Amino acid sequence: MSDTIQQPPTPQSPPVIGVTGGIGSGKSAVAEAFAARGIPGIDADAVAREVVMPGEPALAAIVERFGPGVLAADGSLDRRALRTRVFADPAERRWLEHQTHPRIRQRLQAHLTRLRDGDAPYCLLISPLLIESGQREMVSRVLVIDVPESLQIERTLARDSVPREQVEAILAAQSSRQARLAAADDVIDNSGDREMLLDQVARLDERYRQWAASPQRHGHS
Template sequence: MIIGLTGGIGSGKSTVARAFETLGAAWVDADDVAREIVLPDEPALLAIQHRFGDQIMHQDGTLNRAALRDIIFKDPEQRQWLESVTHPRIRERLLQHLARLKAQGAPYVLLVSPLLFESGQHALVHRTVVVDVPQALQLSRTQQRDGVSESQVRAILAAQLSREQRLAKADDVIDNSGDHASMMEQVARLDERYRRQLNY
């Protein structure tokens, strides 16, 4: 069974995924895979460099993600072009990772993705879990974690589904606005439910 785990920026998806991992689940993060496919010499990076030039490259030949983010969140057309290049490659690589993790014998595998619904990756999973927090908390956590401006966080939020839309699509919800113990309790409940379903 593959569980899709999603939530807006700053909702704590990775923290929740690690909590599931402590209970024996395996997980792959679409953000990690998105970084993987733009490593030096990867076809996606060559296409991105060809389109945007050296302004989005570091001296060492790696992608300057901040410079690219600055361009694509100001121009929806550029973002659509970037997604057309990266999303199919991310999907293909995710399938490889998921197959490998399933073969290793975890009871179920989490696909952690901020754009689970937007990118169509929800078609790869059997159930979806949304990690939910109020928008004010998303803003403060992301600014603190990434050292970015409020306007940049709001631009990223605007590119994602609204909180209401995401919750409407969820099979399960984890409220991550409380303390760590509350989150762990919710994860343990879902873990128990997923294992029960696997026994049928």
């Protein structure tokens, strides 16, 4: 990876950096590190939770499809129960994505518009499904958070207390490590300690700021 960013594909102003990585890769830690340096971001997972809140059309469709067993006692979506259902059946997962992805994309666009109206030099879209869902078209560059699959499993088991089989099913449903790296413009290796992570974020932040301010970027079409 060179120190100079060349020919950005999308003339967004300010630009949006798409941050992606598999489960347990550390996307939230990376977003927090950028936020500490004044760079805002929108979390696609948070937006995904918004579109299935009580009263939302997507939740009504999910309950009609899977029954009340996917609801918690307070009427909200039991995400763990739904996850168990859809990751056991690829056809059901595709149905769910068809229901939710367009709604998520629409809200992400609205959130990003508000972020880009601020004074930050660039902003982040943090999404585990950036490549799979077509959200790649919404960003200028793709930053992949990369860790070995064994470490993804280890971290997720420690964090979520879910069966290993479920973690492996989620991994299988996401893009492979190789596919993500092939789509990457930039890569953060998050297999080390926090200091290593923060150092990489600092260097990328400096490069992104220079790129966002460059006359060449604004003149590109």
